[in-house]
Amino acid sequence: MSDLLTKISDCIEFGKINKAAPYPPQMKDMDGTDELTRQALDSGISAQRILSxxxxxxxxxxxxxxxxxxxxVPQVLMSAKAMSTALVHLKPYFLSGEVKQKGTLIIGTVEGDLHDIGKNLVSMMVEGNGWKVVDLGTDVSADKFVEALRKNENAIIGLSALLTTTMVNMERITKSIKEAMPDAKIAIGGAPVNDDFRQRIGADAYSPDPQGLVEYLNSLVA
Structure with a gap:
């Protein structure tokens, strides 16, 4: 059983989606996450174990x-695609409550900014680490973040921006969220921001990469 889980982990790491996928070349004609996840479920491995x-x-x-x-980025996107393929098989177990997710991240690119590659990478990484992700898309206003937070109690907010011109909106949105819900936890990321900026606007966490955000989120539920 553990051999199947190791193979699934390897397929995620190297971006092997299914048997037909030519990428990566060293895993050509081998089963990918699609086949292996089905095999794992059929052999009695719980969805929770497959995830964790x-x-x-x-x-x-x-x-x-x-x-x-x-x-x-291209390799990470292949890994994310492999992970998404596996999650299709696990989604029914999430919905039934059999698989317990760690918590919820509400994420969006801030108002005025239409860039989404960084946000999408983060969403995929976070989801693959056992979190529910509510992706609000791009050009997201403070009101939309607050509304999503009211619908998802105790969720953490993730704000993304790629432009120096939209950093000011990140500050305004952070303040609006904190005014509406003072206990809300807000993490920020994106090319123009840093930890000094995070402190200045009153956000709770900053990471220059997706893994840093995953580690911060996991620290909240440890």
Whole structure:
């Protein structure tokens, strides 16, 4: 059984989606996350174990490699696709409550900013580490974040921005969320921001990479 979970983790790490997928070349004609996840469920491995011992270790390895510049965005997107393929099989178990998720992240690119690659990468990494992700998309106003937070109690907010011109909106949105819900936890990320900026606007966490956000989120439920 553990051999299947190791294979799933390897497929996530290297981006092997299914048997037909040509990528990565060294895993050509081998089963991918699609087949292996089905096999694991059919053999009686719980969806919770598949998530915690297959998907999460694979995504963690990808996150660390990305942070260390050992892999780049295209490879991470392949890993995320492999993970999403596995999650299709696990979704019914999430919905039934059999698989317990760690918590909820509400994420969006702030008002005035239409960039979403960074946000999407973060969403995939966080979901692959056992969190529910509510993705509000791009150009998201403070009101939309607050509304989503009211619908998802105790969720953490993730704000993304790629432009220096939209950093000011990040500050305004953070203040609006904190005024509406003083206990809300807000994490920020994106090319122009740093930890000094985080402190200045009153956000709770900053990470330069997706893995850092995953580690922050996990620290909240440890």
């Amino acid at each position: 011992e297959g998907l999460m270790p694979g995504m963690e390895k990808v996150g660390v490699k990305f942070r260390e510049n050992k892999v780049f």
